[in-house]
Structure formats: C-alpha cells, structure tokens
Amino acid sequence: MPSVRAKLYLLSALLVWLAWSAGHQPTAAGQDGSYTVLWQQPVGKAALPPAVSPWGDIYLVTGSGLLRLDGRGRTLWEFRTPEKPTGAPVFFADGSAFIATGRGLYEVKPFGRAGWSFNIVCGEKGGPAAPNLVQGPGDLFYLVAGLSLYAVEPRRNLVWYVGEAGEPVAVDAGSRHVFLARHRKGAGTTVVALDAAGRVLWEQGLPEQKEIYLAPDNNGERLYAAGVPKTFDRLNKASVYAFEAATGKILWCRKFNHREVSKVTVGPEGSLYLVAGKRYLYVLDPATGQEVFSTALGELSGAAPAVDGPGTVYVPGKERLYALNRHTGRLLWEAAFEGGIPHTPALGTDGLTVYFVNGRGTLFALQTNRYGVE
16 A cells, blocks of 8 residues: 555656646647647747757757757756856857857857856957857857957967957858948948958948848858848838848848838748838848738737748747748738747757747747648
8 A cells, every 4th residue: 555655756746747748748729730839848038049959959048048958848958157148059060059148158068067168358348239159261259249359269269359340240151251240430331251360351331220130141142131220211221232242242232111120031942031110021032132022910029030941931920920831921820929929930950840939938849730832
C-alpha cells in the first residue's frame, strides 16, 4: 500500500506533467485547421525577435542575458551578461554563440558557460540604442557600439576601429563588404561600404534619415535600405533604395506616402517584403522596385514580415498575426494573440516553423497548414 508521501509525490509529478503537456502538445488553433500551434512557452517579454541557430535551437535576448531553448520549447540554459544585452546573437559552427552589449562582446559556450570576451574601455554613449553585431569579411566580428565600429578577431582581440560609424551594420552574402549608414548633422545620411581592413570602398549620400534599415540580398549583388527622412515633405518621403553592392550605384528608389516603413525582408525568391504606415503590406520586384502587390490589413505593429519556404507571408499585427499567400496577396488566415506580435517572426531551419513572442511574453512555435500556393 503506497504511503501518503508516495501518493502526494505521484500526484505532484502528474500535475507537473499535465502543466508541461498543456503548453507543449500540438494544438490545432485555426478555426478550419488553417494553422497549428506546435507548442508555446512563457519566456518573458523579449527585446528582439527570436534567433534560430544553425542547429535548430531558439535563442532569445532577455533583459539580463541570453536564453536558449530547444526545438520543443524546453529551456536549456540562460546566460547572464554583466550589462543588459541588446544585440542579436551570432553563431559559430562549434556551437558557441556571441552576444553584444553596449560595453563589450561575450562568448557563450554550447552549454551556457562563459567563454572569451572583448571589452570596450569605459563604453560609449551617444550612438544607437542597440549594439549591432555581425560576422563578415576576414571572418571578423563587426560591432557597432556607441559612436564607433569595432573589427574584432573572434576569440582574440581588436583589429581596427573607426569613429563616427553610425548604424546599423550589415554584411553581404559573400562576406565581401561591411555596410554602414552614417548620420552627420547638416550633411545628410551616407551609406558606406568597407572591406576587411576598414578601407572605404564606396559612399553614397541620401537625404538625412531619422531611421534607416539595411538589408543585403540573398546573393551579395544588391543592398537595400529602407529609410524614413528626418524632414517629411513633398520631395522627402519614406523610401526603399536599391544599391549595387560592389559600387554603391543607386539602381532604383521607391517612395511611399507613409511616415513609417519597416525593415525590408528579402524573401526566398528575392522579392522584397515590408510594412508601411503600420497598415499596409508591400511586395516589391527586386530588379525594378515596382510594386508586385500591396494589401491593407488591420493595425500592424510596424515590424517586418517573415516569409517561409512554401510561400506564406507572416505579418505581425498589434493584436493579430496575418498569413498571406506571397504569390497573390490573398489572406489565408488571421489569428489573435494577446499583446500582438511586436517583432518580426523567425523561421526554423526547416523553413516551415515560425517562432514569435507575443506582447505577453509567450514564445509560440507555429506552422501554417493552408499555403494556398497557386
């Protein structure tokens, strides 16, 4: 006959299992089976979109560090940084992740232990709110922090740095160029391409931008910049620019009659997807900038959409997530999520699973069941 203590233990274990199961079992959430929530997990509010590693795990930047979950939503570890991290992680093939703060760069080993670190003496102020980290030419890290761009050899030391770096920073697909957007008061905004030695390869001036987002294409031939001008008038409007990556030549410019544009998402087929006016989804031809289609949706969060392999566009809203056919713009389904979707969803390594954190701090793994590809 089991003792009272044994019974209580078994009951406790059953309750724990039921609580875990409720959050992790596949749940067909669409009214007509249009999508499936594979699992959901409370993680706390995230400052950045989820990042999916090459080995399929999900990394979240939290208020105190870096959280790693496996593909089923189970927490593996949390690494705490000395300062609040605000940059997305960069991954190494050996399983380590690197994360930036306003004062340095930290390596997190595969099992959550601290590794190498690079410190910026005294830190810097006055630059972008979020440190920006990429790996690029020469296999170097390129870190924008404060007012400078630092080129750092991983697990070694500083190679070079330049002041007045501006932000953001991006690297093309072939790791041949590092791209920056510099802002100088009264002198407009300049998009700059650098090589691994810090030499300026080209510069291209634009009207002074209040916000600018850089997005290289999938093959290293073009760089796209979505910007909101500091002064909005008949001539200066929110725009998307296409640059030739090798020379900086402006290939085309597409203007919008909206005061906000999101980052550009380059789809698997090369088309450009963005949100403008926090209401409209636009899809542009990458060769010409011409509109493939646009559609008005409900109130959007302003974050860029995500596009999966089969052809579904996921558009984050203030209260809902919208799924559209990328070929026709037809709405496939929409679903309400508490607190909306503040950030761009991330795609899993399978090209099908979509991860996002809602405004209440729950991480969802979702797949659409009705692609409507025509």
